[in-house]
Amino acid sequence: MAITQDQIQEVSLIKPLKDCGTGDCSDEASGCGCSETGDAGTRAESRRTVVKSFLLAAFAFKGLVSARSAVADSADLSEEEEKKLPPQVGDRLTYFSRRKRGPFLKLDDLEAGGKQLVVVPIDRESGLIRDGSRNNQILLQRFDVSELEANTLANSGEGAVAYSAVCTHNGCPVTAWDRNAQTYMCPCHQSQFDPKNAASVVHGPAPRKLPALPLGVENGEIVVVGEFTSRVGHGRKTG
Ligand code: FES
The missing domain is CATH 1.10.288 (Cobalamin-dependent Methionine Synthase; domain 2)
Structure with missing residues (x-):
């Protein structure tokens, strides 16, 4: 320096x-x-x-x-340490489910308006799956781009959006989808997050929105193009 x-x-x-x-x-x-x-x-x-x-x-x-x-x-880094790294730029995404994990997810694998998938990052070169930290569990969903707010469109890959699956209240996995309200819902204390508006909190005790993971699309594959937009985990602190 x-x-x-x-x-x-x-x-x-x-x-x-x-x-x-x-x-x-x-x-x-x-x-x-x-x-x-x-x-x-x-x-x-x-x-x-x-x-x-x-x-x-x-x-x-x-x-x-x-x-x-x-x-x-x-x-x-050892393999175990590599698995704990947060999503890296250039990583692809694959299913979290051990039964299905492996293939790089493509935009065409997602139905616009369909339910969210739980996914994890995967190194494009080595195929190493970064599942060594629960902070790497990610919600992936696709919408028509016309439905996304400008702040969400900026981090989306042609309508595909990704957010941390760790609730910002007490850290439970955000797993549910309220089809009527079109929101993610945390089963622990019913916080709800709007994925079309940067996963902002629309209900419940969560103190802040879910961190977004910026995405792009290359040759049809969904690609990580940036770091999480704020700290993953629970609590008010964003950085
Ligand atoms: S841990 Fe999610 S709402 Fe409390």
Whole structure:
């Protein structure tokens, strides 16, 4: 990570040294940081040097950690760890049901207006199914694009929409579909979410909408094109 002088200065400004004006700069307890000369000036300069060195070391360490993470992401993960990764860009989706899982789901596999499927991400290259975390259980459904609100259309793949299946109230699996209300329903405390309007809460105690998983379509296959739009799991916190 390249660190510029401006960055160092910007961080230093978080806690500026005290301006002594024309006063006596020899009072070290005052936190004086003006550009005086003599012993006090030397001490202030030394302090700046120490702060800069510390910041440079901190940025360098952060860069190393980031680089290490990138390597771990790409090469060092065990199969079990790969299975726990959240959906990755380029992943396909397959059935959650062990009896049916395997094939990459296509847009044509979904009937517009039909009931939602519970699916999991699958690595396109290796075929590894990311079922190591219940946070990867996803609701997949297709609608006519004319039925979707603009905020939902933006994350849909030609009318296919996907949301986390983990209820934002207490984390139960959101499994039911209310055909009349056209909403997902959580069986634990009856929270309901509108899939045509970004899975916003229309009833019940859930504190926030279900996170959406942005989709696209490639050669007819449904493709993950982005991360979940907010934190998967229960509770108010979104990030
Ligand atoms: S856990 Fe879903 S409504 Fe309570």
